[in-house]
Amino acid sequence: MAPLPDASAPTEAAPAKAAQKVSPQRRKRVLDAAEELFSQRGFYGVTVRQVAEMAKVDVALPNYYFGSKRGLFDAVFHRRAEVLNRARGDGIDAVVVTAGTARPKVEAILDAFIAPVREAQASSDPGWRNYCRLVAQVNSSAEFAEMMSTHFDDLIEKLLRALRLALPQAKDTELYWAYHLLTGALTLTMANTGRIDRLSHGKVHSENARDAYSHLVTFFARGFTEIAND
Amino acid sequence: MAPLPDASAPTEAAPAKAAQKVSPQRRKRVLDAAEELFSQRGFYGVTVRQVAEMAKVDVALPNYYFGSKRGLFDAVFHRRAEVLNRARGDGIDAVVVTAGTARPKVEAILDAFIAPVREAQASSDPGWRNYCRLVAQVNSSAEFAEMMSTHFDDLIEKLLRALRLALPQAKDTELYWAYHLLTGALTLTMANTGRIDRLSHGKVHSENARDAYSHLVTFFARGFTEIAND
């Protein structure tokens, strides 16, 4: 898979005379710092001052750029969600189109759904790795759960449509349950807590994201396939 | 399965002359309120004052009882971990003993591991339901992950020993990976965010905890069993 684009690049080229505009570099540094801190300690565990200090920027700037601490949090979440989910959706579409009138393969669908996340976590860009942790935190919080719906529901509907093509005999409720289990496993993998490494006394190395996700895809491809046999 | 004992009961009977001792009722109210609030908003999203207000107790008491806000958090986490994990461990032991020299069944082992959690979440006691959410939050946070190790590692070692008896051909690394996926799915189920209900437009009802966990056990029993065929 192609590496993910740099979600943090400014969308417009900076003008040669950078006279009165927000510095894109500073804005990016604020987002990057907020991403790292929020992913580690959650929304309430981070102060705007810590973000500003890590970003090497004046305390007033995060609020000036994003209106409020919550606005900053939303901006961090939004920034990479777009590019990540476009890649995932395009991948699923490609699998379905390639299959043509035949049934697409379950494993190919799940791999398309997962691959951009895997590459994000395996990326040399720490920003992407932090973002994975942030999504994991948001997904298991009751308070911010609606952010997941807002940004991810369309993609998941697409995933389920593709799975219905692959497994037309499967009952819809069973597909939803299996998706629920999948997203739990996916989320914990994204959280990247290192817990499985400690538990296995080093027999398992979860910092190898590609290995981790290959186990995930294999395990769930089998599980989804078996649903159709009920 | 028998209902879980009341983890919030005082361990010693209150003396008839309750002269100079901490009021067990107040202490319990503080723990219950903290449990509810921490499970919803996490450690940093809750103030001691909010806890005291919900518990209908003076602001100074939580700190007097537990030393600090962090001490309160630890006490909340610790209180039910003991009783929950004793029930889970005893259940696994019973499955292994009952099997005798035969291989225990994978599904029976997983059911024993899960059943007390399922009953906690299905309980009429809101405290147990809040506790499930709290564990889910802690498990996917990087910062508090060591609390999971402290309280849960022994139980998980026991689970893995039982699974090795059931699946002697399975490679150890594969068992660890499958456990990782299981705990992710379990954790999201414990978080009980209602997301799957909304996503399925009401086709799935996750507030029926027993239904949710029965899907989980069935799905993972198959998956673990297939590991041994690799």
Next chain:
DNA sequence: GTCTATAGCGAGATAGAC
């Protein structure tokens, strides 16, 4: 656009009264 200074508030914790 950036930075300084500060308003205004609420946090965690505790000394001392009861």
Next chain:
DNA sequence: GTCTATCTCGCTATAGAC
């Protein structure tokens, strides 16, 4: 043991200077 009062600190946010 419980409660009152308060200390001290750091927070978010913003008005106004540059």
